Amino acid sequence: MTSPVTGTVFVATCDLAAQMRGRAVPASREDAVLRSGTGWVPADLALTCFGPIADNVFGSTGDLRLIPDPATRLDVPASGGVPGTRIYLAGQAQPDGTPWECCPRSFLASALDELRTELGLTAVASFEHEFTLAGAPAAPPFSFERFRAAEPFGSELVALLDQAGFAPESWLPEYGDAQHEITLSPAEGMAAADRAVLLREIVRDLARRNGLRACFAPILHPEGSGNGVHVHLSFLDADGNPALYDPSRPGQLSELGTRFAAGILRHAAAVTAVTAASPVSFLRLTPHRWSAGGVFLAERNREALLRICPGSGPDAGHQLNLEFRAADATANPWLALGTLLKAGLEGVRRGYPEPVVWSESVTEAELSAMPSLPKGQAEALDALESDQVVRGFFAPDLLSTYLSVKRAELRSLDGLDETERCERIADVY
DSSP states (O other): OOOOTTSEEEEEEEOTTSOEEEEEEEGGGHHHHHHHOEEEOGGGGGBOTTSSBOOOSOTTOOOEEEEEOGGGOEEEOOBTTBOOEEEEEEEEEOTTSOBOTTOHHHHHHHHHHHHHHHHOOEEEEEEEEEEEEETSOOOOTTOHHHHHHTTTHHHHHHHHHHHTTOOEEEEEEOSSTTEEEEEEOOEEHHHHHHHHHHHHHHHHHHHHHTTOEEEOOSBSSTTSOBOOEEEEEEEEOTTSOBSSBOTTSGGGBOHHHHHHHHHHHHTHHHHHHHHSOSTTHHHHSSTTSSSOOEEEEEESOTTEEEEEEOOOGGGHHHHOEEEEOSOOTTSOHHHHHHHHHHHHHHHHHTTOOOOOEEOTTOOTTTTTTSOOOOSSHHHHHHHHHHOHHHHTTSOHHHHHHHHHHHHHHHHHTTTOOHHHHHHHHHHHO
16 A cells, blocks of 8 residues: 555544544554554544534543545645645544444434435435635636636646546636635545545645635625535436436426425424534525525525426436535535435435425515525524434434534624624634
């Protein structure tokens, strides 16, 4: 095994504040760490995005192991005098090697297993990330000028992602001030979430090395544009056929697809406590921001919580997918995708009524009766705590720690106005 020139390997997890944390080990110990992992502490799960540990059930007791998944290996090359490094994402396990019930990556693994066991389906997903890039010259949205102003960062990013096997699909200058978007091709569920964890760190690291600053905060100013993470979902049956596609139905969405959507819509308030996970996330999730203006399912409508993205040509069935639009990069990708899958599965399992599939010609007046998303994070956390279905997705200690971390982050911003709250979150993400 060829080790990176830096002589160290970073073994990482992603925590409840969507921060990638872990331990570096000497490259000489790489094979040993792949076999038995490296040490970790249960209370690390309670770290807030601002640093302090929130109240938690673990205290100073207990031991865990970070067990690297060899499939997640990522080599970050040396550049500009900064040495390269090798990263592995890890599951959190008990000392005897059994998965820890509070491990976010294991949470997603359980959701994927439920989907396979109950419906015989494999989840395919992609995370679209928006971020702002401070330090590059100002240029108009969507322009070639902004695209070129971000060089050589942009080309280096695409090349690094391509080399890492992340299959970048597009790199573009976005609408907001200094905003850009990077999209990756769809991948099997766990791989898609792993790539989302690593992508954020790759972007930040590469930006720093180019004298820039990348920020994934959901909104930098209360009146500004927001940075979303759109989660695209589709499913394949055992024969590799697309399970969401039915050209005879509204939106070409199969009955399974609409039942799955019904689960997410029914539990939207609780789900968004996980997918829009910061004190300022819900400033972005309001009508007329092209984010998620209401809890409904629609074709080609960027105000919908769930948008049906159509396919075209002979491969239309494989291209069609559901896009969940109320997520951002303050959310842990493993928890976000796992929660969406579990909520959707409830819609199928419990036979929730199929929602209306609104066409792209729907008027604002027609949608006025649709439910709204929570007005803020506190409301969403209360919904998560009170929704007996969604709270049941989580091990009790995982749920209590998540609520404690998020409420501690909220309290940290007490007394600040919305502009100051946005600035504090932007400093972290």
